[in-house]
Amino acid sequence: MTTRGTFEIKGLDAYLEALAKAEQNVDAAVAEVLEEARPIAEANMQQRLRASSELWTGETAATVQVTPPQQDGNYTFIALEAGNADVLQAFYKEFGTTRQAAEPFWRPALTELRRTGLKRMMKQVLERMGVEA
Amino acid sequence: MTTVLERVKTALTALSPAVPFAYEKYLTANGADLPDAFLVYFDADDAGAQHADNVETHRLWRIQVSYYSRAGAPSFDNVDAVMTAAGFTKGPGGKLPRDEQTRHFGRRRDYYYLDTV
Numbered sequence: 707m708t709t710r711g712t713f714e715i716k717g718l719d720a721y722l723e724a725l726a727k728a729e730q731n732v733d734a735a736v737a738e739v740l741e742e743a744r745p746i747a748e749a750n751m752q753q754r755l756r757a758s759s760e761l762w763t764g765e766t767a768a769t770v771q772v773t774p775p776q777q778d779g780n781y782t783f784i785a786l787e788a789g790n791a792d793v794l795q796a797f798y799k800e801f802g803t804t805r806q807a808a809e810p811f812w813r814p815a816l817t818e819l820r821r822t823g824l825k826r827m828m829k830q831v832l833e834r835m836g837v838e839a
Numbered sequence: 840m841t842t843v844l845e846r847v848k849t850a851l852t853a854l855s856p857a858v859p860f861a862y863e864k865y866l867t868a869n870g871a872d873l874p875d876a877f878l879v880y881f882d883a884d885d886a887g888a889q890h891a892d893n894v895e896t897h898r899l900w901r902i903q904v905s906y907y908s909r910a911g912a913p914s915f916d917n918v919d920a921v922m923t924a925a926g927f928t929k930g931p932g933g934k935l936p937r938d939e940q941t942r943h944f945g946r947r948r949d950y951y952y953l954d955t956v
Contacts, residue, residue, distance in 0.1 A: 794936070797936070798936075801903070801905070801933075801935060801947055802863075802864075802879065802881075802903075802905060802935075803935070803936075803938055803945075804865070804873060804907050804938045804941045804943045804945070805864075805938070805940070805941065806864070807863040807864040807879075807881070808863070808881060808883070808903065808905075810883045810884060810903075813883050813884055813901065813949075814883070814884035814886075817884050817886050817901070818886065821886055821887075821888075
């Protein structure tokens with residue numbers, strides 16, 4: 707059972723408007739931000755996984771990945787994934803079971819990325835492009 | 840000052856009919872069997888939500904409530920009612936895999952609480 711989540715980033719409208727006004731490719735800029743976010747998101751998940759685990763086997767860590775940016779219409783996204791049909795530990799670790807306390811790592815990583823990480827990266831991309839937000 | 844976890848405990852205590860619950864993991868004495876239905880709650884994460892002059896003013900808590908039952912997929916209607924009455928907002932939820940050993944079905948839901956710091 708793969709643990710996969712998506713979320714919307716709010717508060718980036720000003721940055722996106724600045725890009726559009728500067729006649730920059732908004733989709734390309736967003737994809738660049740998400741591509742930069744990938745290793746950070748993965749490292750964040752791994753760090754939280756390690757910090758929250760009382761017993762470390764490495765099985766869940768081996769399944770952690772962040773997909774490259776994908777586009778579906780106006781929707782550009784990356785997916786933070788952990789676990790698969792053969793490795794259910796990621797799901798059990800994140801959400802718990804009747805006999806095992808949860809040790810969340812994926813939701814905290816999503817929260818941190820959503821709250822501060824992506825906005826900071828978007829601002830840096832804009833600065834590189836010479837666009838003021 | 841009431842902590843967020845104390846708020847959850849107070850809310851779940853108000854469930855009617857009552858459902859036994861525990862923080863993080865339901866422990867039984869001397870290897871006794873788990874109840875047919877029980878709840879587990881815990882803080883999945885918390886993060887600063889609002890700052891003023893670089894000082895945190897509000898923190899957003901995410902609480903997961905897991906509901907396990909041998910009778911089939913549990914309904915969260917009563918849990919939703921007591922949690923929202925306690926000031927929490929409903930977040931995403933989902934199914935938990937049936938535990939073949941304890942024979943419990945399960946569902947979970949996240950609840951959010953914006954706490955003043």
